[in-house]
Amino acid sequence: MQVNWRNIHVARNSYAVLLAACGRSGFFLQPVESPAGDITCYSLNSINAPLYHDEIAFADCLTIAGGPHATACPEEVAEYADYVIVGEGEYTLPRLLENIRGGDGGRIPGVMTRDHYEPADTTVRLDAYPAFSVTKGYVEITRGCPFSCGYCQTPQLFGHCMRHRSIDEVAKYANRHGQSRFVSPNAFAYGSDGIHPRWDKIESLFRQCRHQIFFGTFPSEVRPEFVCGESLDLISRYCANTKLHFGAQSGSDAVLRQLHRGHTADDVITAVELCRDHAITPIVDFIVGLPFETDDDQRATGELIQWVARSGNVHVHRFIPLPGTSLAGSTARPLLKEIEKLCGNLALRGKLTGSWDDPEIRFFRRPSNDIP
Numbered sequence: 001m002q003v004n005w006r007n008i009h010v011a012r013n014s015y016a017v018l019l020a021a022c023g024r025s026g027f028f029l030q031p032v033e034s035p036a037g038d039i040t041c042y043s044l045n046s047i048n049a050p051l052y053h054d055e056i057a058f059a060d061c062l063t064i065a066g067g068p069h070a071t072a073c074p075e076e077v078a079e080y081a082d083y084v085i086v087g088e089g090e091y092t093l094p095r096l097l098e099n100i101r102g103g104d105g106g107r108i109p110g111v112m113t114r115d116h117y118e119p120a121d122t123t124v125r126l127d128a129y130p131a132f133s134v135t136k137g138y139v140e141i142t143r144g145c146p147f148s149c150g151y152c153q154t155p156q157l158f159g160h161c162m163r164h165r166s167i168d169e170v171a172k173y174a175n176r177h178g179q180s181r182f183v184s185p186n187a188f189a190y191g192s193d194g195i196h197p198r199w200d201k202i203e204s205l206f207r208q209c210r211h212q213i214f215f216g217t218f219p220s221e222v223r224p225e226f227v228c229g230e231s232l233d234l235i236s237r238y239c240a241n242t243k244l245h246f247g248a249q250s251g252s253d254a255v256l257r258q259l260h261r262g263h264t265a266d267d268v269i270t271a272v273e274l275c276r277d278h279a280i281t282p283i284v285d286f287i288v289g290l291p292f293e294t295d296d297d298q299r300a301t302g303e304l305i306q307w308v309a310r311s312g313n314v315h316v317h318r319f320i321p322l323p324g325t326s327l328a329g330s331t332a333r334p335l336l337k338e339i340e341k342l343c344g345n346l347a348l349r350g351k352l353t354g355s356w357d358d359p360e361i362r363f364f365r366r367p368s369n370d371i372p
């Protein structure tokens, strides 16, 4: 049975992870540019899913779709894909492939078809699966997030309980290559419950990594209230990055409260100042056009963007109401002319990147200014 993987640039780390997981069951996911063979697998996000709709619907092979969009809207995706993986793929995808190969029709937990669904009966333990195999990927160190930010799909995908790959396992993969980067919703929460940091565990992890590591920057980030003297000392002492990436999202405390971000604008200011004191460049994310933002809220965000840009860089994104989030179905608010002008000017000066004017850009292009 020939199983293919549809090459989609933004899903390249999912490919590395699932190639490794399926390889243990004897399936090689052959990368392809169009559906072929017996089965073609897709990982879809909520922006690129429409681009692949017809390709999947009219494929001459069986199709399996997973990823954030398939998990958030499985019924919709099951209308055009033969099998939809709802949730994590490391266990379910090889199990589904074995089931199909055995002629049993793919009716297994965690998979939706047009006429059948049974929720997954497992949760992935990261240590039980390789971070990657022959195709190098980023090492996923943590999955799940205890926060509930209104725009974010992560807790819906992976739950509110943080699961960590063990120090030995992270180091095993990090030490295979000269440079390593990590995946986590909040890298500074590694080893913890996501609320109370465990600097001792992070330091133990760093001590076991023999080569260059980039921590708390692309492709992961950290939360602003985790930026402190201890965390920055660890970065300065053990890591290769001179930048740290964290989310501010808004300059208005009222908006941050409505988003359930769990931090204030002052936390962001403190984090930026601490980075500056440690000679680390802050890269700070903002979302503009949130549905409940007033003009004054948007101006407060503009002021914070301008202030951060003096000592760091900003990523500004236009709000997208992603399915599966508490803000799904809401409408993005237009930008004030002065905010558009501010973003344009900062972009021209190389201080700002992102998709403040076109929300879809962020799912197709990788920001480059946080890659050392």
Ligand code: SF4
Residues within 6 Å of the ligand: 145, 146, 147, 148, 149, 152, 153, 154, 155, 185, 186, 223
């Ligand atoms: S934005 Fe970050 S902190 Fe908030 S829910 Fe998503 S992963 Fe968690």
